[in-house]
Amino acid sequence: MENNTQPVTAQELPNAAMHPRTGFPSEEAMKAYYLQLIDIMNITYAEEPSEYISLQCLKRKLRQFIHVLRLIGTHEWGNGIAEIQDASGIYMLQSTLPHKTLLQANREIGLHLQFITQLASNVGFLKQLEGILHYHFQNVESLLNKLK
DSSP, rough: OOOOOOOOOSSSOOHHHSGGOOOSSSHHHHHHHHHHHHHHTOOSSOOOHHHHHHHHHHHHHHHHHHHHHHHHHHSSSTTTTHHHHOOOOOOOOOSSSSSHHHHHHHHHHHHHHHHHHHHHTHHHOOOHHHHHHHHHHHHHEEEEEHHH
8 A cells, every 4th residue: 555645735625514513714715615515516507607606506406405305304214114015015925927026026125125224224314414414505595695
């Protein structure tokens, strides 16, 4: 393994990026961070937009992320599992289907139930991520109000 001793040329992100509750040192630092985040998130445009339009696009993207995370975080993951198992069990008992087809369907249903279980077990993490994105959303909204 090589020991990389080259200096880092990219600008370090402010502490607020990693721990958003600590705040930014200044409004300019906050604006610079969010303009850099637009590039990192690869939010593209037809032409070179103003800072205001760029921040509006970031705000819209953050709102979309928050909405999806909120849907996942508020879904009743325990509801419906029994019904899925019952429906798939009835399907598996059909003697008219080839055994190979039934085994494949059983594997597929098992993978989906495993995904649902894993997702449900990470809802706390997703809510935490939603909170961080909401904080950034509020910061961008604040910047936009000052740029008007």
